[in-house]
Amino acid sequence: MFRNTFRKLTICSVVVLGWVLPTSASAELRIFACEPEWAALAREIGGDKISAYSATHDKQDPHHIRARPSLIAKIRRADMVFCSGAGLEIGWLPLLMQRGARSKVRAGKPGYFKAAQHVSVREKPVVVDRSLGDVHPEGNPHVHLDPENIILLARELAKRLIAIDPENASVFSANLRNFEKQWAENIKQWRKQSASLKNMPVIVHHKSWTYLIAWLGLKEIGTLEAKPGIPPTASHLQSLLRTTAATKPKAILRTPYDQAAPSNWFSQKASIPALVLPFTVPRGAKPGALKTLFDNILSQLIRANG
Numbered sequence: 001m002f003r004n005t006f007r008k009l010t011i012c013s014v015v016v017l018g019w020v021l022p023t024s025a026s027a028e029l030r031i032f033a034c035e036p037e038w039a040a041l042a043r044e045i046g047g048d049k050i051s052a053y054s055a056t057h058d059k060q061d062p063h064h065i066r067a068r069p070s071l072i073a074k075i076r077r078a079d080m081v082f083c084s085g086a087g088l089e090i091g092w093l094p095l096l097m098q099r100g101a102r103s104k105v106r107a108g109k110p111g112y113f114k115a116a117q118h119v120s121v122r123e124k125p126v127v128v129d130r131s132l133g134d135v136h137p138e139g140n141p142h143v144h145l146d147p148e149n150i151i152l153l154a155r156e157l158a159k160r161l162i163a164i165d166p167e168n169a170s171v172f173s174a175n176l177r178n179f180e181k182q183w184a185e186n187i188k189q190w191r192k193q194s195a196s197l198k199n200m201p202v203i204v205h206h207k208s209w210t211y212l213i214a215w216l217g218l219k220e221i222g223t224l225e226a227k228p229g230i231p232p233t234a235s236h237l238q239s240l241l242r243t244t245a246a247t248k249p250k251a252i253l254r255t256p257y258d259q260a261a262p263s264n265w266f267s268q269k270a271s272i273p274a275l276v277l278p279f280t281v282p283r284g285a286k287p288g289a290l291k292t293l294f295d296n297i298l299s300q301l302i303r304a305n306g
């Protein structure tokens, strides 16, 4: 009897909670991230005061996706749009914004957050020649693989979350403090772990790894793409093989979404490993995923360096 009443009560409270929760959940800030790393950073700093959705997943090329109706529906409800910028999403984000973004996530508002505007962008071309098909006319947009950039962006994000939702300012500030402390510790550890990687010569498929390479002090001695965004051609690969014969690269790096054939071909000819490194965190990743991303990349590089 008692047990039955208890069970009824439990069921009752679940029902009541189920009814209450959507109301409190709707008070969360909705963050529309273009790439999973920004959704992950938003979860670190926003905690349970935000919900973050990523338009792309870790096996998807963020340069090229379709502006699907489901994405328009998501961006319509967003309180913040958080993207890499520097032209990375030029092929699809403007279309999504046009179709549904509210004024609070438009340029100039705290809800419009482009990472590349808050870090120093590498490889800014002196002369832009779009006819050559360069997908990086504003410089290299893949800024997330420098852990020092992550901390700058965490701070900027906290500032913006506080501006949008001042009631939760103390939560965002506390989350930022914890994240900063932990991240500084991670960087110290990664530095120690990766000291042997300095000057490691590598070839990359696309210029996805520029910030990581600069941070670790690796040497990028060639790209399989003749120009960023131009698929590798047989003649370019042949000439790269000749020119890099003396520099002895240790590995070829590519993302999970780059074509496999060019780096496999090069790997066979030059007898060096073709590494598929994780480029970002899985979509919907829990806090801590950004650390795991760098841990995984470093351990693969250290293994390849021998």
Ligand SMILES: [Zn+2]
Pocket: 063, 135, 136, 141, 142, 206, 207, 208, 228
């Ligand atoms: Zn790119």
